[in-house]
Amino acid sequence: MAWYDEDSWATAAFAPKLSTIIVVGLITFLVPIFLHYLAYRRAAASAKATKGILLIGPSGAGKTAFLTTAERKSIAQTHTSTAPLTIRATLPSPHVPASAAFRAPGDPSFERARSFNLTDTPGHGKLRRFATSKLNDTLGLCGIIFVVDAAYISEDPGLVETSEYLHDTLLALQKRAASSSKSGREAKELPVLIAANKLDLFTALPPHLAKLQLEKAISRVRRSRAKGLKNSGATLSEGDDGGADEESEWLGEWGEGEFEFTQLEEVGVTVSVAGGNLVGGEKVDVDAWWEWVAERL
Amino acid sequence: MLDTFEILTTSGVVLWSRAYVPVGANIINSLIRDVFIEERIQPQSEDSSSKPTYRKDGYTLKWTSEKDLGLIFVAVYQSLVHLTWIDKLLDNVRALFTGLYGEQLKKEHTSVVSCEKFAPYFERQMQELEGQSDASSSTAPNAKLTPPSTDNDSAEESSPKQPNLLKPQRPLYDTSADSTPVPTPDTSRPNTPGQSHLLTGRPKLGQKLSRRDKKKAAGLNSAPASSGDEAGTKRKGKGAAAKKNRVWGEFGADEEDDSVLDYSQSDLRDDASANEALEEIKPETWGRKTNKGQFVLKDLDEEMDQIIAEQNAKKQSSTASASGGLVGSSLGAIGGLFRNVVGGKTLTKEDLAKSLKGMEEHLLKKNVAREAAVRLCESVERDLMGLKTSSFTTVESTIRTSMEKALTKMLTPTSSLDLLREIQTVNASGRPYVLSIVGVNGVGKSTNLSKIAFFLLQNHHRVLVAAADTFRSGAVEQLRVHVRNLKELSKREGGEVDLFEKGYGKDAANIAADAVVHASKSNFNVVLIDTAGRRHNDQRLMSSLEKFGKLAKPDKILMVGEALVGSDSVAQARNFNASFGPGRGLDGFVISKCDTVGDMVGTLVSMVHATGIPVVFLGVGQHYADLRGLNVGNVCRLLMN
Numbered sequence: 005m006a007w008y009d010e011d012s013w014a015t016a017a018f019a020p021k022l023s024t025i026i027v028v029g030l031i032t033f034l035v036p037i038f039l040h041y042l043a044y045r046r047a048a049a050s051a052k053a054t055k056g057i058l059l060i061g062p063s064g065a066g067k068t069a070f071l072t073t074a075e076r077k078s079i080a081q082t083h084t085s086t087a088p089l090t091i092r093a094t095l096p097s098p099h100v101p102a103s104a105a106f107r108a109p110g111d112p113s114f115e116r117a118r119s120f121n122l123t124d125t126p127g128h129g130k131l132r133r134f135a136t137s138k139l140n141d142t143l144g145l146c147g148i149i150f151v152v153d154a155a156y157i158s159e160d161p162g163l164v165e166t167s168e169y170l171h172d173t174l175l176a177l178q179k180r181a182a183s184s185s186k187s188g189r190e191a192k193e194l195p196v197l198i199a200a201n202k203l204d205l206f207t208a209l210p211p212h213l214a215k216l217q218l219e220k221a222i223s224r225v226r227r228s229r230a231k232g233l234k235n236s237g238a239t240l241s242e243g244d245d246g247g248a249d250e251e252s253e254w255l256g257e258w259g260e261g262e263f264e265f266t267q268l269e270e271v272g273v274t275v276s277v278a279g280g281n282l283v284g285g286e287k288v289d290v291d292a293w294w295e296w297v298a299e300r301l
Numbered sequence: 302m303l304d305t306f307e308i309l310t311t312s313g314v315v316l317w318s319r320a321y322v323p324v325g326a327n328i329i330n331s332l333i334r335d336v337f338i339e340e341r342i343q344p345q346s347e348d349s350s351s352k353p354t355y356r357k358d359g360y361t362l363k364w365t366s367e368k369d370l371g372l373i374f375v376a377v378y379q380s381l382v383h384l385t386w387i388d389k390l391l392d393n394v395r396a397l398f399t400g401l402y403g404e405q406l407k408k409e410h411t412s413v414v415s416c417e418k419f420a421p422y423f424e425r426q427m428q429e430l431e432g433q434s435d436a437s438s439s440t441a442p443n444a445k446l447t448p449p450s451t452d453n454d455s456a457e458e459s460s461p462k463q464p465n466l467l468k469p470q471r472p473l474y475d476t477s478a479d480s481t482p483v484p485t486p487d488t489s490r491p492n493t494p495g496q497s498h499l500l501t502g503r504p505k506l507g508q509k510l511s512r513r514d515k516k517k518a519a520g521l522n523s524a525p526a527s528s529g530d531e532a533g534t535k536r537k538g539k540g541a542a543a544k545k546n547r548v549w550g551e552f553g554a555d556e557e558d559d560s561v562l563d564y565s566q567s568d569l570r571d572d573a574s575a576n577e578a579l580e581e582i583k584p585e586t587w588g589r590k591t592n593k594g595q596f597v598l599k600d601l602d603e604e605m606d607q608i609i610a611e612q613n614a615k616k617q618s619s620t621a622s623a624s625g626g627l628v629g630s631s632l633g634a635i636g637g638l639f640r641n642v643v644g645g646k647t648l649t650k651e652d653l654a655k656s657l658k659g660m661e662e663h664l665l666k667k668n669v670a671r672e673a674a675v676r677l678c679e680s681v682e683r684d685l686m687g688l689k690t691s692s693f694t695t696v697e698s699t700i701r702t703s704m705e706k707a708l709t710k711m712l713t714p715t716s717s718l719d720l721l722r723e724i725q726t727v728n729a730s731g732r733p734y735v736l737s738i739v740g741v742n743g744v745g746k747s748t749n750l751s752k753i754a755f756f757l758l759q760n761h762h763r764v765l766v767a768a769a770d771t772f773r774s775g776a777v778e779q780l781r782v783h784v785r786n787l788k789e790l791s792k793r794e795g796g797e798v799d800l801f802e803k804g805y806g807k808d809a810a811n812i813a814a815d816a817v818v819h820a821s822k823s824n825f826n827v828v829l830i831d832t833a834g835r836r837h838n839d840q841r842l843m844s845s846l847e848k849f850g851k852l853a854k855p856d857k858i859l860m861v862g863e864a865l866v867g868s869d870s871v872a873q874a875r876n877f878n879a880s881f882g883p884g885r886g887l888d889g890f891v892i893s894k895c896d897t898v899g900d901m902v903g904t905l906v907s908m909v910h911a912t913g914i915p916v917v918f919l920g921v922g923q924h925y926a927d928l929r930g931l932n933v934g935n936v937c938r939l940l941m942n
Contacts, residue, residue: 064330068313076413083326084333085313087371092410094721124312128338129715160726167716224787228721233918233930 014261016119055301056090056121058164060135061151062169063127066201069282070151070290071124079283085126088134099294101301119147121170132169139176145301147195148173149293152202154208154279157217167221170198171229174222174268177256181271193272197296200277204285211279215265223263226255302386304360304377304424308398311337311371314412317398317419323358324377332362332375339715339913340680352388356380357496365391367399368688370406374398386430393426393609400608412463422605445507472635538557647689648696653682656697660704667940669903670868673910679706705937708906714915718889720857722762724827725803727856733765733820735828735853739846739877740835740861745893749861750831751783753918755925757795757827758787765825767801767816769809769849772833777802780831790925799825809833809845830855837876850881857888859917862908864898871911878912889917896921900939905931 007014017024028064059067063084072080074093095118097099104117121144125135139148150170156162177194184192200214209217265275278292307318307329332355355362361380366373374395376387399406400418405414419869574591657678664674681703690699727734736753740746747770756766766784770776784800791798801816813830820828835842850858860877862870878886898904905916919929 027838063334077413079327080412081307081315081318082313083307083309083315083337084330085311086333086337087311089310089312089412090410091412126313126338128334129717130338130710130713133709133713150862164717164722164726168719196348224722224725225719228719228725231721231754232719233928 007128011299017167054092054119054121054144055146056123057297057300058135058138058145058148059124059151060138060148060169060173061127061199062153062156062166063129064156065127065151065153065166066282067124067127067151070149070199070201070293071122071197073282073288073290075123079288084128086126086128088123088125088138090121090123092119094119094296095301096294099298100290102299103301119299120297127169133171135173136176139173140180142147142279145194147297148174148177149197149199149203151199151219152214154211154214155202155205156157157214157221158207158209158279163221167218168225170218171225171255174273176257177273178268179273181273193274195274195276195300197293198275198277199290199293200279202281202284203279203289204281211277214279215277219263219265222255223261230254302378302382303387303390303427304379305375306377306390307375308394308416309373309375310412311373312412316414319420320421328357328360328362328377329375331357332364333373336364337373338710340711347603352391357939363387363391365395367395368684368686370396370399372402372406375529384434386434390430391424393430394423396609396612397422397426397605400612407684421500438713483809497721525711526781542771555850577783580801586896647761648685648699650682650686652696653700655684656700657682657732659697660700664903664906664940666901668864668867668898668901669905669940670871670907670911673903676910677704677711677906690715705941708937708940709933711906711909712916712931712936713830718915718917718930720757720917723856724757724762728826733817733826733828734857735817735830735855736857736859737769737830737832737849737855738859738861739851739887740834741837741873744834744861744863744866746861747783747831749891749893749918749920750829751780751787752920752925752928754783754787754798754829756928757829758791758798759794761795762827763797763825763827764827765799765801765816765820767813767828767830768803769814769816769830770833771803771805771807771809774805776831776833777805786924797825801828810849810852813849817853822906837873837880843876843880846877846880847882850885859889859891860887861893862904863894864892864902864904865894866904868907870904870907874908874911874914878914887912887914889915891918891920892916895919896927900942902936902939906940 006012009015059070061067068082068085069079071089071091071093072082075091077096084260101114101117104111104114105229107114107117123138125138126132127135128148138145150173152166152170153162157166174196177196180194198215198218200209203210204210256263278295278296280290280293282288282290302321304322305318305320305324307315309315309318309329313333336353336355345508352363352365355364359380360377362375362377364375366375372395374391376391378384378387398416401419401422402414402416405416472861658682661674661678664677665671669677681700684703684707688699690696725736727942728837737748738750750766754766757764768777768780770780781800784798787798799821800862801812803812803815810834816830817828820826832846832849835846837843859879860874862873866873873888874890881887890905892902892905892908895902908914909916916931919931921929
């Protein structure tokens with residue numbers, strides 16, 4: 005029975021039969037619904053991925069303290085972290101998330117916009133791989149808070165440690181942007197807030213000074229990295245993959261001159277600085293940080 | 302006396318704490334840093350009877366941890382006091398806490414665990430154990446502590462007579478009081494033991510306080526009556542009232558009966574939420590009927606023992622399950638094989654043993670010293686015991702990833718190793734940067750010294766090489782040749798290099814000191830000191846290093862170890878690290894001849910493992926430029942495949 009026979013499927017498809025009409029009707033109605041469902045699912049999945057803020061910074065800066073404050077509105081005692089932690093946090097009430105600025109406070113989607121994931125990472129030198137792995141896994145990540153002890157960076161050892169970590173973080177972000185632009189996708193903007201903590205202490209640098217100091221220290225780090233020894237990687241594994249990406253190794257504009265945070269804006273990393281204090285002082289004063297978070301949500 | 306007891310998570314949040322005397326946060330922080338992160342102090346194995354201790358600033362810390370839930374239990378007390386019951390306390394509290402709050406702790410995306418009600422349990426444990434140790438101290442000071450279940454009966458009997466034993470029971474009464482229609486006024490008071498007791502004690506004299514702590518302390522002293530004290534006294538005052546309720550005479554029993562049986566009235570009076578609370582709480586969970594039909598609240602002790610027994614039973618059953626009957630074992634074996642492939646298998650010591658043996662062999666093949674390999678495997682075993690493998694991963698691959706993690710963590714330096722940066726900082730203070738190199742004979746000290754000199758010359762430093770090897774014939778001449786070559790090479794670069802020599806037979810330490818003086822006079826900014834090679838287990842030769850360290854005061858002491866050396870590397874690193882006297886050790890390793898071993902770079906691991914000191918440079922060839930920094934990820938990959 006060939007397809008052109010009288011009772012073949014091709015003839016039946018064009019015949020005025022009830023079954024044909026029903027099948028055609030079903031297809032006409034179901035296909036658009038199905039397509040819509042597919043498209044909607046994909047859009048919803050990307051929208052639903054809860055927004056996340058990542059906390060990084062050297063040990064003892066106050067990352068976990070900020071996390072606990074965000075969660076329970078009061079200071080909890082903390083110690084050196086050895087493992088990362090993610091919590092669901094809610095933006096405190098006077099701040100309004102930027103994506104829901106037009107919504108009324110009672111609106112359920114307003115409440116939904118206010119909650120976000122806050123991830124704390126250990127800051128100890130040996131445990132920074134947690135933070136770097138989190139940087140690469142960017143689903144829903146919409147901001148990075150680099151917590152800095154403003155009193156600690158007023159002296160040299162602290163400044164060196166902090167600036168090196170900040171340098172590495174920013175370099176990782178720059179590399180991320182470079183690799184995503186290479187693969188054709190538009191690099192997602194990833195703003196960084198340098199949160200100068202512990203401003204209640206007498207020796208703490210005010211935020212604008214902290215920014216200047218860090219910029220200076222980073223240019224020093226960049227200079228000494230440029231002069232430093234090459235990595236053992238290529239030599240030991242005997243594969244010549246070193247030096248392939250020479251230009252993305254340097255932070256900012258080809259690693260020349262003085263470093264400024266504004267140099268990173270062209271790779272989609274805006275750096276802002278805000279001060280605050282968590283433990284100590286009269287009261288917890290991190291409104292500037294919350295404001296920044298609110299703009300990102 | 303116990304100073305502080307804290308329960309904290311691995312992510313650094315303190316869940317519950319009780320401070321009898323405030324202890325600076327830096328004490329526990331340094332415990333976490335030294336023990337959990339840098340692993341400087343090796344914890345003893347699990348089955349040894351006593352818990353590991355850590356001493357810092359006159360305090361002794363004992364700890365135990367619950368890996369699945371990520372909990373650390375730390376007890377801090379002054380080293381002068383000898384407390385025998387801390388181990389028992391840690392074990393009991395761990396069992397209690399995990400039993401009570403295990404469910405809450407498993408919740409994701411939160412760090413809050415509402416464990417305010419834990420205080421009475423803890424207090425009870427303390428009193429029990431302290432009482433035991435007091436009693437036993439009269440007969441035998443180190444008598445083994447009897448399990449709490451046996452002597453609980455006596456504690457129960459004595460409880461009505463002793464008001465201080467009654468006190469902690471009151472909060473439990475509160476929990477039941479939540480369901481009674483009319484709560485007494487003091488039940489609504491939140492119980493915050495950690496904070497309130499923080500204020501009662503006085504800091505130890507001479508204890509180092511951070512700026513923040515000082516500030517806090519000052520703030521507290523200025524406030525005459527702190528709320529914590531108030532709460533404490535109030536609680537004591539109310540002890541009498543609580544006691545009255547506790548007497549299960551006619552009055553107390555009647556009262557309870559009223560509150561429990563009068564469901565209809567509570568329905569009428571209370572709103573819906575109270576009803577829900579009533580429905581949820583079954584009477585059996587918080588009390589039982591006596592044979593006379595009177596309702597009796599469950600005793601705290603009973604509950605506590607039950608929880609501890611439950612936890613212990615769980616632990617035992619998990620260990621015993623492996624050694625089941627014949628049928629059970631064969632079935633288990635098939636299931637185990639299946640799970641081994643699919644994943645979702647809970648790892649036991651037996652599961653791990655074989656694969657770990659293989660991993661150990663693999664490490665040994667990579668020239669890791671046996672001691673280091675065994676200890677690495679032990680740490681992986683500790684890490685993985687009781688964990689569930691994730692789906693579609695075998696035991697082997699789980700061990701592999703865990704080992705890779707352990708290696709990465711170990712090799713990653715704690716602080717930055719930027720030599721140029723350090724030189725800059727030291728020079729800014731107006732003196733030359735002094736770097737000296739030590740090592741066993743023939744490992745390449747002079748060669749690596751000249752490589753470092755070449756690297757510094759490329760960065761336009763003025764380098765003085767000091768020939769402090771006054772022992773081996775030809776050593777000074779060798780350096781002279783190196784310096785001549787370097788001079789030629791650095792002419793274009795703009796660096797400057799010179800040799801400081803005093804011939805043979807002189808004291809090396811004095812020459813080094815003279816070289817530093819000479820360098821600061823004639824404006825050199827880096828001094829590199831070459832020393833004579835010495836056998837690390839020869840006391841006579843090694844003892845001169847201490848004097849050398851004191852006279853020359855090097856900013857950095859690097860030890861050269863060759864990648865070819867086998868299991869001796871551990872002893873080399875240890876002995877050299879200890880040879881500079883107390884308070885001074887090595888600052889880093891230079892691993893030479895890396896190009897001759899291929900992927901067998903195990904020496905690196907052994908040396909770092911023995912001392913916790915980072916590898917700064919790798920020598921990877923014969924030329925001046927063949928000096929490299931360490932790439933941790935790469936070395937790990939080489940070791941693992």
